[in-house]
Amino acid sequence: MTTPSAAIPSLQKSYISVSATYNRRKITNALLLGLTGFLTLITLLPLIWIIGYVIYKGGRYINLEFFTQLPRPMGMPGGGVLHAIEGTLVLTTLGSIFAIPPGVLAGLYVAYHPNTWLGILVRFGTDVLSGVPSIVVGLFGYALIVKQQGHYSALAGGIALAILMVPIIIRTTEEMIKLVPRSLREGSLALGAPEWKTALSVTLPAASNGIITGILLGVARASGETAPLLFTALGNENYEIGRIIKGSIAAHQGPLQILGKILEQPVDSLPLTLWKYAQQPFPERINQAWAVALVLMILVLLTNIVARSWVQYRTRKLLGK
Amino acid sequence: MDIKTTEKEIFIRKPSSESKQPIFSRNGSSNVKNQTKIQVKDLSLYYGTFKALGEINIDIPAHKITAIIGPSGCGKSTLLRSINRMTDLVPGARAEGEIYLDDWNLLSPGADVVEARRRIGMVFQRPNPFPKSIYENVAYGPRLYGIRRGHELDEIVQRSLRQAALWGEVKDKLYQSGLAISGGQQQRLCIARALAVEPEVILMDEPASALDPIATLKIEELMQTLKESYTIVIVTHNMQEAARVSEYTAFLMIESPETRMGTIVEFGKTDQIFTRPKHQQTEDYITGRFG
Amino acid sequence: MLKTIEGKSAEPSLRNRLRFFLHYGDKPWNGLLILMAVLVILLISAIGLLLWRDSGASRAAFGWHFLIPTLDASWNPVFDRYQSWPFIYGTLLTSLASLVIAVPVSISAAVFLAELSPEWLRLPLSWMIELLAAIPSVVYGLWGIFVFLPVVVTPFGQFLGETLVVVPVLGEFFKGPIPVSGSSRLAAGLILAIMIIPTIAAVSRDVFMAIPGSQREASLALGATRWETIWKVLIPYGLSGILGAIILGLGRALGETMAVTMVIGNSIEGSLSLLRPGYTMSSVIANQFAEAVSTLHVEALVEIGLILFVMTLILNIIARLLVWRVARQTPGQVRV
Numbered sequence: 001m002t003t004p005s006a007a008i009p010s011l012q013k014s015y016i017s018v019s020a021t022y023n024r025r026k027i028t029n030a031l032l033l034g035l036t037g038f039l040t041l042i043t044l045l046p047l048i049w050i051i052g053y054v055i056y057k058g059g060r061y062i063n064l065e066f067f068t069q070l071p072r073p074m075g076m077p078g079g080g081v082l083h084a085i086e087g088t089l090v091l092t093t094l095g096s097i098f099a100i101p102p103g104v105l106a107g108l109y110v111a112y113h114p115n116t117w118l119g120i121l122v123r124f125g126t127d128v129l130s131g132v133p134s135i136v137v138g139l140f141g142y143a144l145i146v147k148q149q150g151h152y153s154a155l156a157g158g159i160a161l162a163i164l165m166v167p168i169i170i171r172t173t174e175e176m177i178k179l180v181p182r183s184l185r186e187g188s189l190a191l192g193a194p195e196w197k198t199a200l201s202v203t204l205p206a207a208s209n210g211i212i213t214g215i216l217l218g219v220a221r222a223s224g225e226t227a228p229l230l231f232t233a234l235g236n237e238n239y240e241i242g243r244i245i246k247g248s249i250a251a252h253q254g255p256l257q258i259l260g261k262i263l264e265q266p267v268d269s270l271p272l273t274l275w276k277y278a279q280q281p282f283p284e285r286i287n288q289a290w291a292v293a294l295v296l297m298i299l300v301l302l303t304n305i306v307a308r309s310w311v312q313y314r315t316r317k318l319l320g321k
Numbered sequence: 322m323d324i325k326t327t328e329k330e331i332f333i334r335k336p337s338s339e340s341k342q343p344i345f346s347r348n349g350s351s352n353v354k355n356q357t358k359i360q361v362k363d364l365s366l367y368y369g370t371f372k373a374l375g376e377i378n379i380d381i382p383a384h385k386i387t388a389i390i391g392p393s394g395c396g397k398s399t400l401l402r403s404i405n406r407m408t409d410l411v412p413g414a415r416a417e418g419e420i421y422l423d424d425w426n427l428l429s430p431g432a433d434v435v436e437a438r439r440r441i442g443m444v445f446q447r448p449n450p451f452p453k454s455i456y457e458n459v460a461y462g463p464r465l466y467g468i469r470r471g472h473e474l475d476e477i478v479q480r481s482l483r484q485a486a487l488w489g490e491v492k493d494k495l496y497q498s499g500l501a502i503s504g505g506q507q508q509r510l511c512i513a514r515a516l517a518v519e520p521e522v523i524l525m526d527e528p529a530s531a532l533d534p535i536a537t538l539k540i541e542e543l544m545q546t547l548k549e550s551y552t553i554v555i556v557t558h559n560m561q562e563a564a565r566v567s568e569y570t571a572f573l574m575i576e577s578p579e580t581r582m583g584t585i586v587e588f589g590k591t592d593q594i595f596t597r598p599k600h601q602q603t604e605d606y607i608t609g610r611f612g
Numbered sequence: 613m614l615k616t617i618e619g620k621s622a623e624p625s626l627r628n629r630l631r632f633f634l635h636y637g638d639k640p641w642n643g644l645l646i647l648m649a650v651l652v653i654l655l656i657s658a659i660g661l662l663l664w665r666d667s668g669a670s671r672a673a674f675g676w677h678f679l680i681p682t683l684d685a686s687w688n689p690v691f692d693r694y695q696s697w698p699f700i701y702g703t704l705l706t707s708l709a710s711l712v713i714a715v716p717v718s719i720s721a722a723v724f725l726a727e728l729s730p731e732w733l734r735l736p737l738s739w740m741i742e743l744l745a746a747i748p749s750v751v752y753g754l755w756g757i758f759v760f761l762p763v764v765v766t767p768f769g770q771f772l773g774e775t776l777v778v779v780p781v782l783g784e785f786f787k788g789p790i791p792v793s794g795s796s797r798l799a800a801g802l803i804l805a806i807m808i809i810p811t812i813a814a815v816s817r818d819v820f821m822a823i824p825g826s827q828r829e830a831s832l833a834l835g836a837t838r839w840e841t842i843w844k845v846l847i848p849y850g851l852s853g854i855l856g857a858i859i860l861g862l863g864r865a866l867g868e869t870m871a872v873t874m875v876i877g878n879s880i881e882g883s884l885s886l887l888r889p890g891y892t893m894s895s896v897i898a899n900q901f902a903e904a905v906s907t908l909h910v911e912a913l914v915e916i917g918l919i920l921f922v923m924t925l926i927l928n929i930i931a932r933l934l935v936w937r938v939a940r941q942t943p944g945q946v947r948v
Contacts (some may be wrong), residue, residue, distance in 0.1 A: 015477050015517045018436060021467045029837040033728060039720035040737070043813065046806045047744050050755050053544070112645075122649045124932060129656055131860070131928035132921065133867025135894045136659065139901075139917040141663040163655065170652065196641035224748030227894070229871040231901055271750045273871060285760075292909050293751045304746045308739065316846035409834060412731055439835030449826040451845060459842070462834045473639055511830070 007070025008288050036148035051297065058294025061287045073239050081292055083239040084273040087154070088223055090232060090241070091261065093268050094158025095222045096215060099165035103218075106166075108199060109186060123174075130167035137163050146232055157233030164225060165218035172214025172311075176207040176253040179315065210315075213307040220303035224296060226271040234266040234275065270296045336450055358383035358522060358552040359404060359441075364428075365420035366396075366403050368411060373399050375582040377418070379571050386544055386553040388591065389566035390560060392606065395573045396583025397556040401524050404554070405441040408435050413485050422522070441522040442515030447531050449506035450499035450514070455482075455491050458499040458510055462518035469606075484550075485513035486543050503538025513545065516551075523547065526556040528561070541566050560607060563591065570594045649803065654771065657873075662923060667906055667915035670694065678915060687880055689904070694912035696893070697878055699797065702797060703892040703920075705785075707865040709801030710808060710930075716860055722816035723842055727806040732759045738817065745810035753874030756803050761794030761875060769798050769887050789838060790887040798886045803871050808861035815860060815935060817852030835856035856934030869894040893920045 065080050074081030106122060113119040140159035146152055180203055188198040204211070229235075241262060248258040270292055277289035333530060359381040366374040375397050383385050389397045399408060408414045420427045427437045439462075446535070450458050459478045468474055481487040487509040491502065498511055508528060515523060525544075529537035544553055544566055557563050563570055571588040577579055587594060587603045598604045670678065674694060688694070725738055763836020769790030776786040790796050796895050804835050823846055829842040847854065891899075893916050904910045 009890070014519055015463060015468055015473060016466050018466070025465070025837055025840070029839040030841045036720040036724050036728065039717045040724040042786055043717055043741055043809050047740060050747060050751065051673045053755060053759055054751065094623055102648045102651050105645050106652055109645040109649040119650055120647065121651050125653045125656055127932050128925060128928045129652060130658065131863050133869065133924055135867070135869045135897055136917050136921045139914060140896070143666045156734060166652065183812050195638045196859055220746065226750050227898060230898055235946060271748055274750045274754060278757060278874065293754050295753055296748055300748055304743065307923055377689065405833060407829065410832065435835050435837055443833040445826065447826065449830045451827065451830065452849060465836055465840055510830055515834065
């Protein structure tokens with residue numbers, strides 16, 4: 001090694017002066033960190049404001065009638081949103097029926113084959129699909145179904161919602177199945193059970209809690225969507241399943257036809273109703289809009305909170321934390 | 322409060338350091354030899370309720386290499402990191418006692434951690450250069466202190482890289498990524514980076530454990546050069562390395578399996594520790610009876 | 613008699629065929645999985661294809677002129693003349709405006725959550741920010757119309773109109789006056805900002821958390837302050853991921869429909885200004901599709917949908933690539 005002082009240039013010279021920058025650095029640090037915290041708080045402001053206001057405004061107009069009656073003609077007080085509640089139920093059920101099988105199965109595929117071309121492509125495609133604007137999905141639903149059938153229907157709406165739910169279900173299924181210990185699946189296979197049986201009796205049940213929460217999250221999203229329903233389900237203020245069924249039975253129609261009647265009509269949903277009521281000049285409708293907003297928010301937020309905390313809990317348990 | 326008063330109170334620094342006079346002592350000036358650079362007094366470190374280190378007392382001499390050895394898990398790294406208060410980063414960590422850098426207690430309530438860390442540099446077990454160019458890695462520290470002008474920065478970068486024995490190998494590729502060089506070179510880059518802020522002490526946490534033997538040798542040679550200008554403390558699990566490299570050694574061990582608290586069993590000149598240890602435990606460890 | 617090793621009959625009777633299938637139905641099972649997986653990819657293509665088909669007449673009639681920025685834009689159902697630039701402009705302007713506000717706020721939140729927050733606060737705070745994303749778009753719109761607009765947007769818009777309109781180039785975008793109701797592109801931009809903050813913040817937070825701790829240690833051990841570490845080491849390190857997060861947020865803003873259409877005024881007035889009402893691609897579709905009479909009108913709207921689809925598709929791909937790049941160069945899950 002070279003002799004110390006000779007080879008090392010200007011060891012004697014000190015470049016670093018602490019005092020020149022001391023205050024500036026300290027103040028900058030405190031200021032900007034404080035700003036960061038402040039801005040973080042600001043993100044919460046709208047949340048609290050919206051939730052608070054919706055509870056305040058909507059809470060006033062919720063009553064039993066709200067949940068059990070169809071709407072009265074415009075301008076008249078009273079009435080409810082039964083049609084929207086039932087519509088939301090029908091639509092999300094339909095959406096789930098269409099979204100769960102492909103979602104879970106595709107999620108299974110990606111979980112088992114994460115490194116194949118198809119696996120990577122599907123994972124990527126799922127992410128992309130979840131970014132497609134919901135109104136575009138509505139246009140697709142219109143082009144695919146409404147145009148062919150010549151009328152708006154709950155079926156078309158259900159399919160549109162299903163398209164929105166699938167990416168969420170695939171994602172959650174994949175993550176939950178990855179958490180199932182390999183030993184479980186390998187044990188079953190080692191006993192001679194075929195892949196499909198292993199999947200259905202061992203892997204899926206083990207991941208079922210997580211998959212169900214994924215479905216719940218999908219349902220939460222779907223039930224809050226409006227845009228895809230604008231051109232598929234359209235809206236229907238006279239929709240009441242009880243009456244439909246009674247009417248069909250009276251006309252001696254079979255179960256398949258009853259089902260058809262339920263599915264093949266245009267149908268309203270809570271968000272759709274909210275959208276329509278918000279634009280109307282009648283104060284009663286505006287009040288009801290707030291009430292619908294409250295119901296919708298409770299539905300969506302609660303489902304979200306329950307689903308997410310369940311996922312957290314299960315993930316912790318499975319990882320042995 | 323003007324700046325100088327604040328500084329006096331916080332740093333208890335001698336005025337000469339502020340007037341850009343040499344802060345290193347040249348090889349040969351004897352007034353710094355045989356002085357204690359860092360004095361650890363009754364240091365106890367807690368992680369929450371767990372007492373990781375108990376009443377540590379060592380005096381780290383200036384311009385020497387001090388090694389901290391001991392079986393794995395005894396708290397060597399913890400001790401090293403508490404010197405430059407990197408243990409503060411662990412949530413729930415708490416230190417009691419005193420650590421004096423010259424005459425400044427680093428654990429006093431108002432002590433400026435940022436300045437403490439500048440004066441006490443650290444090199445980690447795995448090289449961790451920033452994903453920036455080699456030049457920018459070394460220039461990172463000085464830039465924080467407001468050094469912007471090209472030629473001043475160039476001088477510092479060159480000086481630091483020379484001190485780290487890396488200049489010759491990288492002087493033509495200063496603008497390549499710091500990650501594009503070998504592990505041993507990356508570690509020397511980290512050393513250069515630490516040197517660029519003009520520290521007085523360099524802490525090394527098993528600096529060569531992730532490196533191949535040739536790179537390790539280079540680092541050990543480097544240490545001998547560096548100790549002339551800096552005080553070096555090294556943690557190592559490799560006893561031969563400690564014996565080769567250091568002049569003073571501290572032997573750390575867990576007090577008992579129940580408490581898992583680290584304490585200093587023995588501290589003294591390396592020669593003495595390795596040939597005539599005063600404690601049975603030390604002798605057991607060195608002769609390989611356990612650990 | 614044919615017998616297998618286990619002594620079971622191997623003759624090809626129906627029962628045996630069934631038994632064989634039940635025990636060895638793996639091929640069809642795997643086939644099913646693959647089919648479903650492919651379905652997802654097919655879906656994306658199907659959407660694109662159908663949109664392409666159903667906009668045929670419009671594309672044939674207007675060609676590229678449909679898209680090109682022009683001062684002479686018209687959207688005229690009466691004369692069946694359509695040009696989409698006003699809507700593209702509206703979408704771009706409101707989305708970019710939303711980014712101006714959302715990016716600093718989201719990144720600050722991400723930095724806070726990842727670097728500064730005490731352990732006990734991290735999860736609840738993350739959740740609360742994510743709850744913002746769960747609120748349905750129509751609820752944002754309702755609150756927007758009756759609360760946010762009168763209380764915040766109108767006064768803010770008036771303020772901006774008075775102060776910024778004198779600035780040379782920028783002033784063009786603040787030529788007022790803002791309508792009394794507050795319905796304007798500004799309103800849409802502000803509400804969009806609130807809606808995309810959770811997206812950008814969550815992804816950015818994950819990016820920060822994926823950065824190895826050794827980088828922070830290296831910086832702090834050199835005597836850098838926490839802010840300096842964040843600003844000069846962590847943000848540059850995670851830059852591509854953060855960029856991906858921003859683009860994801862932008863993609864969301866582009867496609868957002870209900871809240872926008874409720875507060876933007878839905879007017880085809882020719883102004884460039886943020887303070888005036890306008891239209892976005894998604895809001896014009898939502899507004900006009902159900903009542904469109906002529907086929908050309910419908911197809912023009914579908915074409916707008918197609919443009920929207922392609923834009924968000926490209927943005928999403930870029931964003932995911934950026935985020936995946938950070939996720940692969942550092943260990944750890946980047947969840948979206």
